[in-house]
Amino acid sequence: MIPYGRQDITNEDIDAVVSVLKSDFLTQGPAIPRFEGEITRYTGAKHAIAVSNGTAALHIACLAFGLGEGDWLWTSPISFVASANCALYCGAKVDFVDIDSATYNMCPKALEEKLLRAEKENRLPKIVVPVHLTGQPCDMKAIKTLADRFGFSIIEDACHAIGAKYNGNPVGACEYSDITVFSFHPVKIVTTAEGGALTTNNDALAEKIRRFSCHGITRDQNALHVKDQGAWYYEQLELGFNYRLTDIQAALGVSQIQRLESYVAARHEIAAQYNRLLADLPLTLPEQSPQSFSAYHLYVIRLKLGALSVSRADVFAALREANIGVNVHYIPIYQQPYFQSLEMEFQQCPNAEAYYREAISIPMYPGISEEDIRFVSAKLKELLI
Numbered sequence: 001m002i003p004y005g006r007q008d009i010t011n012e013d014i015d016a017v018v019s020v021l022k023s024d025f026l027t028q029g030p031a032i033p034r035f036e037g038e039i040t041r042y043t044g045a046k047h048a049i050a051v052s053n054g055t056a057a058l059h060i061a062c063l064a065f066g067l068g069e070g071d072w073l074w075t076s077p078i079s080f081v082a083s084a085n086c087a088l089y090c091g092a093k094v095d096f097v098d099i100d101s102a103t104y105n106m107c108p109k110a111l112e113e114k115l116l117r118a119e120k121e122n123r124l125p126k127i128v129v130p131v132h133l134t135g136q137p138c139d140m141k142a143i144k145t146l147a148d149r150f151g152f153s154i155i156e157d158a159c160h161a162i163g164a165k166y167n168g169n170p171v172g173a174c175e176y177s178d179i180t181v182f183s184f185h186p187v188k189i190v191t192t193a194e195g196g197a198l199t200t201n202n203d204a205l206a207e208k209i210r211r212f213s214c215h216g217i218t219r220d221q222n223a224l225h226v227k228d229q230g231a232w233y234y235e236q237l238e239l240g241f242n243y244r245l246t247d248i249q250a251a252l253g254v255s256q257i258q259r260l261e262s263y264v265a266a267r268h269e270i271a272a273q274y275n276r277l278l279a280d281l282p283l284t285l286p287e288q289s290p291q292s293f294s295a296y297h298l299y300v301i302r303l304k305l306g307a308l309s310v311s312r313a314d315v316f317a318a319l320r321e322a323n324i325g326v327n328v329h330y331i332p333i334y335q336q337p338y339f340q341s342l343e344m345e346f347q348q349c350p351n352a353e354a355y356y357r358e359a360i361s362i363p364m365y366p367g368i369s370e371e372d373i374r375f376v377s378a379k380l381k382e383l384l385i
């Protein structure tokens with residue numbers, strides 16, 4: 001099976017992991033600050049905090065803003081469920097903003113309209129989570145303008161988008177947001193097996209995030225209620241979690257992130273080949289907005305169903321039958337049985353539903369062979385023409 005995405009592990013990666021295994025620290029050692037330093041260096045953000053996965057990062061990002069009962073978080077319906085679950089973990093309510101039909105990212109116009117309605121009903125969101133779907137940055141400037149006008153905080157879900165740029169600046173710089181969240185799951189751009197990170201330029205948020213990732217515990221002299229007790233002394237200041245990354249994972253991350261730019265360049269080359277090979281088929285190919293440089297985590301094609309006699313399910317099944325590991329990113333979150341069981345009146349999102357009916361993610365990862373790219377493209381041509 002040609003997978004839709006996969007990791008790239010080199011001998012350097014293996015050596016980096018093995019050297020941690022032979023060292024004194026498997027966790028809470030020197031590889032963690034080294035990895036965090038690589039993330040701040042790369043993104044230009046003031047702070048980076050490495051955590052156990054992207055979902056944990058979203059959870060404590062919400063907690064850092066005090067999200068809780070009675071609060072609202074809005075996100076995109078076309079995302080992994082974690083983008084919405086983070087609100088529910090905090091006891092808050094979640095709702096959705098429809099996507100833009102060209103980029104598949106949260107539509108700023110739809111966001112503005114929803115904010116105006118919510119303002120009248122006195123239920124403005126505390127947090128909005130734009131998701132950089134497929135690695136293409138959202139229209140962050142427009143979303144930030146709305147944040148300033150309506151008073152919400154922004155957490156960028158950049159789980160697809162490390163290595164992407166917006167207006168020439170790395171995603172994670174938090175130029176138009178409060179916090180950015182990354183995932184290092186093996187299908188993502190760089191991997192630590194499981195892993196995640198948050199970046200922010202806000203000192204107070206960084207301190208809270210760090211504490212929430214480590215049981216709510218601090219040893220910082222300035223934060224302690226009782227001072228000068230001794231070197232053993234620490235205090236738990238709030239209810240936190242063990243969301244730490246291990247040094248084994250961080251060492252893999254340090255090694256992987258050295259290749260971030262070459263990975264993203266390779267993904268752009270693969271996208272250019274698909275763009276060329278699929279140009280004449282009844283498909284909508286990924287549109288790139290001029291201010292965005294995508295990390296190209298995914299290459300999503302949309303079937304022009306009106307021009308076809310086959311369904312998405314038929315095409316999908318035939319591709320799988322041909323050993324092409326296609327996938328669909330994503331089912332609108334509010335259609336999930338769990339979300340339906342909440343008996344909330346979620347925003348219906350027609351653009352998201354239209355996208356979902358047509359979308360297929362085809363294989364995209366550095367290291368896919370030319371032959372496989374041509375095979376996938378030829379198979380699509382055979383099925384669609």
Ligand SMILES: *Cc1c(COP(=O)(O)O)cnc(C)c1O
Nearest residue numbers: 053054055080082159183184185
């Ligand atoms: C992968 C992903 C997450 C969750 O990250 P994990 O590291 O798997 O917990 C959240 N949001 C999006 C958009 C993702 O793709």
